[in-house]
Structure formats: structure tokens, C-alpha cells
Amino acid sequence: MAVTTSPERDIVATPMQRAPREALYAGAIALGLFVLFIGLRTDQNISNELILVQRWWLLAVLVVLTMAGRFLYVAYGQPFLANQKIVDVATGLLPESVATRFFRLPYFIAAIVTVAVLVFLAGSLDGLLGPGLAGYARFLRALATIYALASVLFYFRTFIHAHFSALGITALALYPVIVVLVLALYGGSVAAGFQGSLKWVDNYGIQILIYVMLAWGLNIVVGLAGLLDLGYVAFYAVGAYCYALLGTQYGLSFWILLPAAGAMAAFWGVLLGFPVLRLRGDYLAIVTLAFGEIIRLVLINWREVTNGSAGITGIPKVTFFGLMTFNVSDPNYIAKVLDIATSSAYYKIFLYYLILGLCLLTAFVTIRLRRMPVGRAWEALREDEIACRSLGINTTTTKLTAFATGAMFGGFAGSFFAARQGFVSPESFIFLESAIILAIVVLGGMGSLVGIAVAAMVMIGGTEVLRELDFLKQVFGPDFTPELYRMLLFGMAMVIVMLWKPRGFVGSREPTAFLKESRAVSGSFTKEGHG
Amino acid sequence: MSDASSIQKANPGMNDAILQVEHLSMKFGGLVAIGDLSFQARRGEITALIGPNGAGKTTVFNCITGFYKPSEGMITLNRRDGSNYLLERLPNHEIPARAKVARTFQNIRLFSGMTLLENLLVAQHNKLMKASGYTILGLFGFSGYRKASAESVELAKHWLEKADLVDRADDPAGDLPYGAQRRLEIARAMCTGPELLCLDEPAAGLNPKESMALNALLMDIKDNTGTSILLIEHDMAVVMQISDHVVVLEYGRKISDGSPHAVRTDPRVIAAYLGVEDEEVETVLTEVGDEDVIEQLDTGPDSAHGPGTSSSYFAGPVTDTVGHSEGERVTVSKGASRAAQVDAKSSAAASKAASPAAAKPSAKPSAAKSSAAKPATKAPAKPKTPGVSSRRGGRK
């Protein structure tokens, strides 16, 4: 026995045997990657010359962390994931999923208790624990709250899954109300509630919904018609500048300019789309990218009209359908008309409902169009363009309508964006925005409205949350700014989510018509288009 | 739709050819895929276009359905209402839309991520577009569109029943077995309401049972809708059983044209089929039942040309990865055409009228001719099988 070693044992090493070697490799690669960029830092000295600052300890820490991570993944992570797929011989069942193990009643109760105690002590935390520990305590409270909420969601998961759209819309409609109520209770007054809600409604609510709308608009082009558009932000820019220019120059109202911006963007969509839509695949991608860049460069350089990089300021606010305004100085300011306390939160909440309405309009039109011949033709075009032509579908006009419809929603979102910011500049319409929107569409699952909305929430909301992580300054020192890592983490999250779910959160497709029952079409059958 | 004959009676002077192909030529660079081809497909009939692999059949289809613009020639489609269309001048998508020509593809092209029902609804696009007021009216839920939409579902259901696929209406098309996909493609083409249905190898890859079902479907289409059918087929059982008229192509030229019976006894056709798989040759010869011809041409199985190398049964999946025009590129060199050799052979036989038996000696001048046509010295080594040796010469 001792003499004859089986050859298999040399080849198939156990995870424990492989892990140290893999960890060493990972460490070596990490060392190679980081040695110059993390080990050294280029900095300017007083005389503005570049000097190198050495940070070898940081390099060492990162390399060791990489090795440890790789070791744990190979030794425990991979076998664990593999075991998840193996059925227990005795019971014939798959092992308990990670989620059911993670969300358990005792943990839930513990989390609730933690939150309750910490909320109760909220005022006296600093005194009790000192500012340093209090920061951790708040973080713990936040984690426990998230865990408790996630547990509730997990417990009702089948119900939520079955009524996702209705629940989602209800939640979105009630969101500002809930935020104001919670904060009012917390702060003890309604005014405090409104004031505190600003950040939550604006940074989270409106911000995410703008991306949801843009992604739903792009979804028509990429997800349904299968045309890869890397310059979608151009139409967003057209809409924004349309409102900004016409609103500031001619004082036209938002309610006139909203459809005008949509029409303008659609017109540009047709204009740009017409010559290039016979291009296929990546050629179309680069030309749309080029158009996006051309529009941005024109906005920067056509200073007489667009005021160049400085942008346009003083864009008028949206009025409450002409009845009330949100300018404190106006005679029909909403607070004066309704006789309530002055607050800037009204405008944000109004904008929230406005963008929610626009989003729902986008979703409604998309769902409606999918069941119409033109929407089916879009999807058919994605599946097989040649077959489409053999059935008498004019592929050029079909592509153009997809392009124009997508552009129109981009234009709507753009004019809303201009109204919300009160300021537009070419800075807001860089390629990165197109890339983020496209990423949301693909991460959500092409064609799936729900998946895209979830993806926008995760990706945009997730990076916004980084702004909240002030307690990290306690850990890494006062110079640490979590916001700096926002885009780095965003990029990495894009990669990780894509590796985890290559077809996006919702990979299946809802049929647009059925005879007996509607069954979702698995993602493995749908194609992604060539255009 | 089924009143085609009555319209014809009402217009006795009308041309009864639904499709007229005149002097059609298609060149890819210097390669002649189709040379001066003329034929007719008659209304209400099934016309089969047959020929060895690479004869240019699919190219003819692509010209008719507008995927290729022919180099020369005229393709006229006469619709039932008396209007005529010059197909070579119509844009690709208007051929199905206006001239009412529908087609299927050799390598099936379904919308695989859409359900069967959706596939058939997409086929009714133009009709529904009109009914939906080019989307605008439909968006607001006008009743006209709802009615048209319900009708289109009914039509789809009708064709699903015909194709025996109604149980799977809500499954994705990509999930269907191969034979069912072929039937679905035909059903989808029929949903466009065509007057001429072009089928590119509908029986390829089908098992005998599926092949029977296909025949039944095609006969049903012919008898009940008045749609004329033009089909490319290698399966001689299908061709002989259902077609009313057969056109035989070889190297882009028509070598025979007539009823199935006339075509199958045409020696030029038989010779042309020596250019394809030997298995197929045998089927042809057996079907023809002409012992004389078998003896005369005396072709044994050719070990160098195993099945599968270019078998049409695998044409779908294989050509999927290769640009199709490549497959149809054919150089017409002297001595390549088997049919031409038969012509030469018969004239040679006539000149040597003194010979007692026409069959065996006649092979010799042919062999001499084929060896003259190519410089190789192979031909004299195999005097008994001129067809095989010169096929190699012609193809290389």
C-alpha cells in the first residue's frame, strides 16, 4: 500500500492540497500587479516635481489579503459551492441553501433586539461609548436593520415573487411618504421629517429612478431590438439641452418642453440611425459611440449656444402643472397656496413623483408595444433578421422605430434631469453614463423591466450607499473618503455580477401572447441580436 | 383563398404561370452560379427544383426572394388579382409583403426565443401593422386592433393545428425537435398569406414518418389554400410523390423540365445525379427502375466519396458556419456537366450506328472525351466508370 501510490492522487489534489499553491500564485500575481501602483505613489512636492512615496506596508497587507482570500476560496469556498449542487443520498434533497441557513428566526430576533436597544440609546450613544465606538454602534445598527428587513423579505419571498410588480409600484409610490413619516417620528416634527427626507428622496429615489427610466429606454433598443447602442447618453443630452436652452431662452414651460424634448431626441435618433442601421454588430456599436462623443464634443465646443463646458445655469423649475410653483418668491408658491410651512422638500417629492410617473409611462409603453406588431418585430429582429425580411418585415423602419422610441424616452429623462439639476453641462453626458446604462440593462437581464429596475437599484443605490459609510473614517483614519472608491467598486461589481449571472438577474423572457398558458422562455433560447 | 380557380376562370386570358423566370443569371465575381436559367411555375401546382449539390438551387431561391440581386434576367410573379411584379426589382422585404412570396430556409431560421404562437404572429406583421394604425391606434387599445389581433391568433391557431403543433403553442420555438421546427417554419410562412411558397429542402433531416407528415401538409396547402409551391428537395420520394412539375438544375443550368415521370426517365438527369452521393444515385436509379441505365453506367460504390462529406442531410447545420454563397459557387468547366456528357454520348452513339449494342461501347468515346477534357491520365485507367473519374476532374 505504501509503495504503490495511485496515479489519480497526484492529479486530483484535494482542495486543501491545492489551496496553498493557488494562494502562492495569487500572491505572486497580486505582487506583480500592485508592486508599482500600491507600493509606490507618485506625488507632487512643493516645487511641483513628481516624487515617489513608498507604501510597502500597504502592498504587503494587500498581497497577504489576496493570498488569504484565494486560500479560503480554494480550500473552503469552492468545495462548499460544489456541495451545494450535490443531493443528499439519504434524503434525496439538495442541502439547505445558503440563504435559509443565513436567515433564521433566532438571528432575526437578535437583530430586532439590537436595533431596538440601539435606537433607544440613540441620543446617549456618544456619551456612553465615546465617539469612536459610537460610530461602530451606528454601523451595527444599520447592519442589523438591513438584516431584519432582508429577513422579512426572505420570509415572504414566494409572495413577493408572485406579486413583484404590484408590490414594487406600491412601495415606490409610498416611498417618500414613508421616508417623511419615519424621519418625522424620529426627529419629532413634521418639518424635520421633510428636511431629512431631502437626501433620501433626491439622492436615492430620484437618482435611481432616472437610471431606471434611461435603462428602460435603452432596453427597447438593446434588449428588445438587439441593437447595441453605446451612445445612448447622446439622446439624454439632447433632451436635457432642449429643455435647458428653450426653457432659459424662451421661458417655455416644462410641460410643453417635455414632449418637445422627447420628439427632438426621437428626431435625432432617426437622423443618426438612418445611415448607420445597416451596419451590424460591433460596427454599429462603435458608430453609436462615435455619435455620442460627437454630440458631447459639439456641446463643449459650440460655445455661442451651449456655453461650452461651463454649461447652462438657471434652468427654470417645473411647475405644479402651472397651478403652483416651487419658487419661494412666487405669489403662487405651493406653501403659500396650501398654507403650509416652507420647505425645499416639496419640490423634491414632486420631482420624485414626476419621474416615477415618467418611469411608469415608459414601462407601460414598453409593455404595450411588446404586444403590438412593432414590438414583436423588434424581438423577431433580435432573434433573426433574415427571417424577418423573409416575412415581409421592413427591417430598416423597424430598427428606426426602436431607435427613435428608445431615444424619445432618453429625451424625456434628459429634460427631467435638466429640470431637477437646474444646471446642465457636457460633463453629465460622458461615455461612462452610456456604459452604466448599458450595464444596467444587461445586468438586469435584457428585455426584463423588473430585472432592469432591480439592477438599477442595486448598482446605483449601492454606490450611493458608499457615501453613507462615514464610520469607515474611524477605521481607516480621517483621510479616508469612501466616495473615492465608488466607481472602483462599481466597476468591480459589474464584473462580479456578470460572472455570477451572465444573462442578468432575470434571464427569462415573458411571451407576448399565449394560447393556453404563458410560460417564461428560458434565456438559453433567446438570442442577443447582431446589430 | 380557396377561390383561386374561380378567379382564373373569370380571367381566362390570364397567364396561368404564377412565376416566370427568364434568362436568370447570377454571378459571384467571376463565378457563374446560375447561367441563363428560364422556367415557369404554374399556379396551384407544386413545382420541384432539383439537382445535385451545388447546382445553384438555393441561389435561385435567393434571387426569387430578393436576398440576392440577380446579375441578369427577369423574374415575374403574376398574382391572382392580375397584378404582376418584377421580383428582381423589389426590395427584399417587399417580396413577401407585396408579391406574396414566402419562403423557408435550408438551415431553419426560427425566432427561437419566441413561442410558436409568437412566431406565427410575427409572420402577420404587415397585416397587423395596418390594423394597429401603425402602432398609434393600437397603443390606445382601439377595438379595430383588438379584433385584428384576435383574428391573427385564430389564423395562427389554424396553422398550428395543420402543422400538428397546437399542443406546443406556448413553448419556445428553439425547444422543438428538428422535424417540428421544419413544419413550424412552413406554418409561419403560410401565415403571411402567400400565393407562392418557396421551400428550401423541407424534408432534409426528417425521418420517414415526419417526411410523410410533411407531404400531407404540403398536399393540404396545395389543395386547400390555392398557394402554389416551389420546392428544392433532395428526397426523391417527396419530389416524385407530390410534385406536379420538376425542373432539374446542374451547374446553374437547366437540364430538364417536365412532369416527374418525364424527368425521371431523362438520361441527362440520371447522369447529372451521378455527380452527387452514390447512395443517392442508387435511390434515383432504383426509383427510375431503369435497369438498362444502371447497367449502362455501371457505377459501384465509390470508396473515396463516403457519405456525409457533402451529404445534403447535414447541409443545414454544416452550412450554418459557412457563408452560403461559398457553397453555391460553382465553376462551370468543360467536361464537368454530366448532362452535357450524356448529350455528347448520345450523339457519339448515333454516329457509330454500326455498333451492335448501343450501351457498352458508347461508354468508350465518352471516356475518351472526358480524358480529353482534362489533362489527367486517370481516365484511361478506369475506362468502365467514366462518370466517376471525370466527376473528380470536373470538380477540382
Next chain:
Amino acid sequence: MQYFVQQLINGLTLGSIYGLIAIGYTMVYGIIGMINFAHGDIFMVGAFTALIVFLILGALFYSVPVVIALLVMMIVAMLLTSLYNWTIEKVAYRPLRGSFRLAPLITAIGMSIALSNFVQVTQGPRNKPIPPMVSTVYNIEGISVSLKQIVIVIVTALLLALFWYLVNRTSLGRAQRACEQDRKMAALLGIDVDRTISITFVMGAALAAVAGTLFLMYYGVIAFSDGFTPGVKAFTAAVLGGIGSLPGAVLGGLMIGFIESMWSAYFSIDYKDVAAFSILAIVLIFLPSGILGRPEVEKV
């Protein structure tokens, strides 16, 4: 005329750099059919590596001959940048190979964002200027040609020659071309496809690193965001020349270089990028597969 020749030389210099980057795009596209969006940032990483090596050399030695400094910068940049691209391919693209077409595109965009922000976080967001390395300028009949420009053109020409040899005359190049034609068949014939693809990424990155070093030498400044514009231009060049075609990439790079320098010289410097992109669109409308690209056969 002198002015024109002057612009021609400037265009040639710029075009050489674009061409070197474009080869990376076009090779990756040729072999796995994806747009490696992170390639522009790989170029930026190359330039940054060269910058750091330059500073290390300056800190360690009192004076280093320029040729040696440049050579060391280039080699270290090539090595480290290749390591980056190799790792990215292994981590972000390989697991998605053969899956959904847009998935690797999204990971590539994600990697591009991550790379540029990684450099921003680790090296700071400011522009990093270096003192001029080579400042000799020759004046020939009123046309000024700087030594920098000569170095760029010569290095590019040498690399292209080497590269041409690698692709057309070695078994590695044969393996690459085989993978480009049909990856499955190549694997069946015993070609290690994974390794070939890795090498392709390494080669592309090495060329981008050289381009980065030359860029740093030419302009004397680099910032974390400098990957995007040259990256997009080089990608444009690759598409203009016909994506997948190596001579096309070089030709496209030179064309973009010429268009830019001519446009800035004769029309308006503000709109030089607009001109480059517009010409791309116009060329593609008339030649949908680029100048030297294989026309796509429509399969029916």
C-alpha cells in the same frame, strides 16, 4: 507645402501611437470576437508604469542615458501591463467565453472603470508631468522634426515588423490565425486555445504599453483618465481599418492621426475629434466592414 509636410509628420507620430493601441483591439476582436473596452485603460496603465519606472530610475541613479532609461521603461511597462491584461482576461473574460455576447462586453467596461479608478485611487487624480526626456529638434528646410517623433516612428516600425513576423512566420502566429478561423476546430487539432488567447492578450498589452511609454515621452504628462480618449480613437482606428485586420489597424491608426493633425491645422482644433468620428461614420456607411475588413457574407 512645408506646413503640410509638418502636419504629415505630426499625423504620422500620432497615428503610430494609435496604430500600436489599435492592434491590441483588433487582435482580441479577431480571436474572440469581443471589444476589449479595457484596452484603453491598459494603455494608460502602461504609460503610468513607465512614469513610475522613470521616477524610480531618477531616484536611484544620478543620471541614466536616455536610451537606456527609455528601454527600461518600455520593458518594465510591457511586462507589468501584460500581466494586467493577462489577469483581466483570466478573471473577467475567460469564464464568460462562449456565453452571452454582451456579457464580456459588460465585464470589459467594468474592468475599464475599475482600472482607471484603481489608478486614480492609488496614484491620485492629478495630472502627472515629467521633465522632457528628449528635446532635440531637427530643422530640415523649415520643417521641424523632433527626435521624439523619429523615435516614435522608428520604434513603431520595428515593433510592427517584429509583430508581423510573429503572426505570419511562427507557429504561435499560426495558432492564433487558426483560433481566429475556428476555435473549436483549432482545439481539436491540438492547439491550446486558452494559451493562445492569453498570449494574444499579452501581445496586445505589450504593444499598448509601448504606445503608453511613447505617449508619455511625447506629451510628458499622464493622468488616470487618459486611457479613454486614445482608447476610443484607437478603437475607431481599428474599426476604420476593418476590425480583425492587422494591417487595417495600422492603416486606420495612421488615418486617424492624419485626419486629426490636418483638421487641427487647417480647420479647427476644437473639432478634431468630431472630424475623426465623422469620417469613421462616413467610411462605414460606404464600406460597412471598414477599409481592409473582410466583407461580411450574408448567410441565407
